[in-house]
Amino acid sequence: MPQLRIPGPTPIPEKVLQAQGKQMINHRGPEFKIILESCTARLKQVFQTKNDVLVLTGSGTGGMEASLVNVLSPGDKVLSVSIGVFGDRYARIAGIFGAEVVNCNFEYGQGADPGIVRDAIKANPDIKAVLITHNETSTGVTNDLETLSKIVKDAGLLLLVDAISSMGALPLPVDEWGCDVVVSASQKGWMVAPGLCFVSVSEAAWKTGETARMPRFYWDFAQARAFSEKGQTPWTPGLTEFFALDIALDMMLKEKIENIFARHARIGQMVRDGVKALGLELFADPRYASNTVTSVASTKGLDPKLLIKIMREEMGVVLAGGQQTMDGKIFRIGHLGFVSDDEIKETLDALKKALPKTGFRG
Amino acid sequence: MPQLRIPGPTPIPEKVLQAQGKQMINHRGPEFKIILESCTARLKQVFQTKNDVLVLTGSGTGGMEASLVNVLSPGDKVLSVSIGVFGDRYARIAGIFGAEVVNCNFEYGQGADPGIVRDAIKANPDIKAVLITHNETSTGVTNDLETLSKIVKDAGLLLLVDAISSMGALPLPVDEWGCDVVVSASQKGWMVAPGLCFVSVSEAAWKTGETARMPRFYWDFAQARAFSEKGQTPWTPGLTEFFALDIALDMMLKEKIENIFARHARIGQMVRDGVKALGLELFADPRYASNTVTSVASTKGLDPKLLIKIMREEMGVVLAGGQQTMDGKIFRIGHLGFVSDDEIKETLDALKKALPKTGFRG
Numbered sequence: 001m002p003q004l005r006i007p008g009p010t011p012i013p014e015k016v017l018q019a020q021g022k023q024m025i026n027h028r029g030p031e032f033k034i035i036l037e038s039c040t041a042r043l044k045q046v047f048q049t050k051n052d053v054l055v056l057t058g059s060g061t062g063g064m065e066a067s068l069v070n071v072l073s074p075g076d077k078v079l080s081v082s083i084g085v086f087g088d089r090y091a092r093i094a095g096i097f098g099a100e101v102v103n104c105n106f107e108y109g110q111g112a113d114p115g116i117v118r119d120a121i122k123a124n125p126d127i128k129a130v131l132i133t134h135n136e137t138s139t140g141v142t143n144d145l146e147t148l149s150k151i152v153k154d155a156g157l158l159l160l161v162d163a164i165s166s167m168g169a170l171p172l173p174v175d176e177w178g179c180d181v182v183v184s185a186s187q188k189g190w191m192v193a194p195g196l197c198f199v200s201v202s203e204a205a206w207k208t209g210e211t212a213r214m215p216r217f218y219w220d221f222a223q224a225r226a227f228s229e230k231g232q233t234p235w236t237p238g239l240t241e242f243f244a245l246d247i248a249l250d251m252m253l254k255e256k257i258e259n260i261f262a263r264h265a266r267i268g269q270m271v272r273d274g275v276k277a278l279g280l281e282l283f284a285d286p287r288y289a290s291n292t293v294t295s296v297a298s299t300k301g302l303d304p305k306l307l308i309k310i311m312r313e314e315m316g317v318v319l320a321g322g323q324q325t326m327d328g329k330i331f332r333i334g335h336l337g338f339v340s341d342d343e344i345k346e347t348l349d350a351l352k353k354a355l356p357k358t359g360f361r362g
Numbered sequence: 363m364p365q366l367r368i369p370g371p372t373p374i375p376e377k378v379l380q381a382q383g384k385q386m387i388n389h390r391g392p393e394f395k396i397i398l399e400s401c402t403a404r405l406k407q408v409f410q411t412k413n414d415v416l417v418l419t420g421s422g423t424g425g426m427e428a429s430l431v432n433v434l435s436p437g438d439k440v441l442s443v444s445i446g447v448f449g450d451r452y453a454r455i456a457g458i459f460g461a462e463v464v465n466c467n468f469e470y471g472q473g474a475d476p477g478i479v480r481d482a483i484k485a486n487p488d489i490k491a492v493l494i495t496h497n498e499t500s501t502g503v504t505n506d507l508e509t510l511s512k513i514v515k516d517a518g519l520l521l522l523v524d525a526i527s528s529m530g531a532l533p534l535p536v537d538e539w540g541c542d543v544v545v546s547a548s549q550k551g552w553m554v555a556p557g558l559c560f561v562s563v564s565e566a567a568w569k570t571g572e573t574a575r576m577p578r579f580y581w582d583f584a585q586a587r588a589f590s591e592k593g594q595t596p597w598t599p600g601l602t603e604f605f606a607l608d609i610a611l612d613m614m615l616k617e618k619i620e621n622i623f624a625r626h627a628r629i630g631q632m633v634r635d636g637v638k639a640l641g642l643e644l645f646a647d648p649r650y651a652s653n654t655v656t657s658v659a660s661t662k663g664l665d666p667k668l669l670i671k672i673m674r675e676e677m678g679v680v681l682a683g684g685q686q687t688m689d690g691k692i693f694r695i696g697h698l699g700f701v702s703d704d705e706i707k708e709t710l711d712a713l714k715k716a717l718p719k720t721g722f723r724g
Binding site for chain 1: 363366368370371372373378379382383384385386387388389391419420421422423424427454455458459460483547549555556557576577579580596597598599600601602603633636672680682
């Protein structure tokens with residue numbers, strides 16, 4: 001098998017793959033109830049929250065849509081703090097469902113500047129909610145969410161967080177930082193196939209949601225919570241991913257979340273050091289460099305698309321390219337979830353061999 | 363393993379379960395492109411359509427929501443032809459997203475009367491679309507969609523069909539019957555775990571969709587089609603279910619769809635005959651009895667909940683109860699997808715043994 005070094009889907013441990021081969025069960029029976037309740041309780045541990053955590057069947061983008069339509073009404077003003085493709089997407093979904101979006105965009109590669117965010121909030125006193133990407137997968141940037149969340153909460157606003165590629169890999173204590181709705185997805189730090197998203201919902205978000213008028217049915221949090229209370233989901237859930245999550249959460253809690261965070265921090269540094277040692281340039285501002293995904297700039301004659309092709313076909317390492325406006329400008333190395341120091345060494349060795357074949361004059 | 367005789371999730375063949383254990387791949391790479399294109403082409407064969415068929419990550423209810431928000435605008439008048447819980451759900455979603463719903467409801471257990479549907483259409487000349495459940499899982503009824511579709515198409519209206527528990531198991535030639543949007547889901551006739559839904563979209567539906575104003579992002583057909591054309595999905599897809607679908611479609615086309623339909627018809631009859639031979643009463647009008655799920659009435663002292671418990675705990679056969687207002691009034695036997703004559707014989711034998719313990723005086 002080639003080594004999958006994209007920022008999701010991420011590699012799945014053998015034990016988890018085996019769980020995926022389990023025969024179907026009744027999703028309204030006692031066996032599923034145990035799985036759902038146990039997964040939910042353990043998800044809360046990783047989210048570091050006492051808030052409700054709901055599991056919805058769909059990809060992370062579905063979770064983002066859900067986080068908006070459950071707390072907002074058409075016409076509500078929201079501040080979109082965007083630092084890349086996924087931040088832009090969050091704003092776009094909000095706009096499509098009728099929110100009035102105030103954009104607070106930062107250059108790709110940068111983290112959000114807390115002072116500018118504070119000013120934007122001050123300049124728009126009628127804002128209801130702020131949308132922030134914790135970890136921007138498209139640029140390999142992690143926002144300083146601890147500082148940003150304080151600004152948002154001090155202003156008394158709802159804080160919606162896209163933590164799709166951070167939760168379970170980077171520290172994000174939901175309650176301590178006062179995040180109202182936080183979205184993650186199974187194929188990132190969780191070592192599970194895509195198909196489930198996880199959403200934490202604060203009391204304030206529930207309260208706002210009671211009168212929120214954006215239309216919702218499939219993604220409705222209230223239905224998810226009502227069914228969750230009887231050990232079910234409103235619609236047929238992705239059972240295979242639940243079987244997998246059940247095992248993956250065991251592995252995560254056995255490793256302990258502090259150790260998982262430390263492993264990601266160590267590996268993130270190893271990737272950045274290794275990439276720089278090869279003469280490559282990091283795309284992201286080093287102050288905000290992500291410990292789950294590293295973006296590398298196409299400098300010194302490097303053709304990222306050719307590199308990705310050679311790495312895949314000749315080295316057996318699958319890397320990611322740039323998305324949308326970043327296409328051809330960067331390549332990305334994913335290092336989240338089930339990833340070890342040895343695999344990163346292999347990736348860096350493969351890069352060293354591949355680079356001379358790509359026009360790179362490092 | 364107990365025998366799973368609920369109307370979805372349905373049992374998964376060993377070969378398909380094995381495919382679910384496959385390691386993750388890049389969902390934007392060449393390997394996934396082959397799977398998506400090959401699955402899409404074969405889905406069209408089962409749908410018997412030249413229309414686009416899109417694969418979305420979510421459960422069947424997500425597909426129902428998608429079928430509405432992609433072709434309708436708030437204020438559009440739709441006729442909901444409902445014969446049960448899932449027909450009611452279709453109407454409810456339409457209403458939540460702003461459609462003006464005209465209800466044409468039939469008694470649970472009955473199929474839709476074509477004459478009444480024709481009159482309802484005549485009485486509402488400003489109707490834009492008609493929503494019909496092909497196979498109503500909650501009551502075990504299959505509508506005469508061939509006749510109903512002719513009425514809808516003769517009136518020049520859009521026809522949206524919930525074929526979640528029929529497609530791939532019962533004949534539904536989409537093009538021949540002129541169905542505009544048809545929804546199915548992986549965990550029913552397809553022998554795959556829940557997590558994917560399949561939607562066919564006619565030219566007329568695409569055209570209407572261009573100006574349709576219901577808000578949509580995650581479920582947007584246009585994005586799904588645009589990405590499908592380059593062998594991708596807009597958001598990260600349920601890869602495990604795609605691996606499984608790839609194998610399951612091979613099995614289906616090897617068996618041939620005519621033979622699959624014949625097997626379901628034979629087994630449906632076997633279930634009904636067997637149930638009646640035990641002295642039980644069928645809930646559904648025999649003219650409309652479904653060949654994928656059979657509902658049995660709680661007559662002669664039968665306690666359906668107790669029966670389901672005994673069947674599961676003592677006989678190793680998992681049956682389904684009634685939903686919502688049908689709770690406690692019926693039990694249901696699922697017989698769709700990966701099901702054989704022998705398994706049905708086992709189910710009927712188990713029922714025979716269990717019934718005397720349930721208060722049944724048959």
